[in-house]
Amino acid sequence: DTEVTQTPKHLVMGMTNKKSLKCEQHMGHRAMYWYKQKAKKPPELMFVYSYEKLSINESVPSRFSPECPNSSLLNLHLHALQPEDSALYLCASSQDWGQVVEAFFGQGTRLTVV
Amino acid sequence: AQSVTQPDIHITVSEGASLELRCNYSYGATPYLFWYVQSPGQGLQLLLKYFSGDTLVQGIKGFEAEFKRSQSSFNLRKPSVHWSDAAEYFCAVGSLSGGYQKVTFGTGTKLQVIP
Numbered sequence: 001d002t003e004v005t006q007t008p009k010h011l012v013m014g015m016t017n018k019k020s021l022k023c024e025q026h027m028g029h030r031a032m033y034w035y036k037q038k039a040k041k042p043p044e045l046m047f048v049y050s051y052e053k054l055s056i057n058e059s060v061p062s063r064f065s066p067e068c069p070n071s072s073l074l075n076l077h078l079h080a081l082q083p084e085d086s087a088l089y090l091c092a093s094s095q096d097w098g099q100v101v102e103a104f105f106g107q108g109t110r111l112t113v114v
Numbered sequence: 115a116q117s118v119t120q121p122d123i124h125i126t127v128s129e130g131a132s133l134e135l136r137c138n139y140s141y142g143a144t145p146y147l148f149w150y151v152q153s154p155g156q157g158l159q160l161l162l163k164y165f166s167g168d169t170l171v172q173g174i175k176g177f178e179a180e181f182k183r184s185q186s187s188f189n190l191r192k193p194s195v196h197w198s199d200a201a202e203y204f205c206a207v208g209s210l211s212g213g214y215q216k217v218t219f220g221t222g223t224k225l226q227v228i229p
């Protein structure tokens with residue numbers, strides 16, 4: 001199984017809503033990532049988790065709150081988002097920490113903030 | 115700091131024609147290089163990677179790429195394009211920063227395939 005599964009595929013939320021994005025992998029990967037991709041732009045790294053601990057926060061606003069409940073799951077909690085946060089949110093995982101390896105990406109969640 | 119340049123924003127090729135997508139990187143040490151493909155509204159799929167060794171790398175779907183250190187390039191090629199190859203292609207360079215893997219993507223090249 002080389003899949004990274006993200007749910008939901010599409011999400012529309014109001015600026016006062018609270019919602020969560022979910023990411024799951026069963027490849028035994030110990031590093032997991034959240035990326036944000038705006039239209040016609042490359043993915044931009046938001047967070048890195050290593051062994052279920054937050055290792056990197058790329059200066060992401062606090063209205064985005066990541067969580068890693070276990071080694072297979074990664075969540076992104078959303079609260080009080082702005083319309084400019086509308087984007088494709090990609091989750092990825094990779095095998096190890098401390099070396100460069102290929103990352104496996106999910107299909108993404110298309111988020112629209114209204 | 116590492117960076118990746120994909121000089122072609124958009125490329126159109128006829129089905130059956132050959133394809134070359136350009137990628138130039140900037141990185142101090144030996145780079146870890148990737149090519150990913152993204153279909154509209156989808157995630158990224160790894161086509162191939164170069165870490166070391168043979169500079170001509172074979173990937174999935176009939177793609178290959180050649181690492182040329184002297185030109186700081188990692189161009190992607192395919193001898194005969196299929197309509198299903200229409201997608202966005204991202205070149206990326208990976209490195210370790212503070213122990214974690216940091217991947218920097220180029221701005222992408224959108225491939226259109228015409229009959």
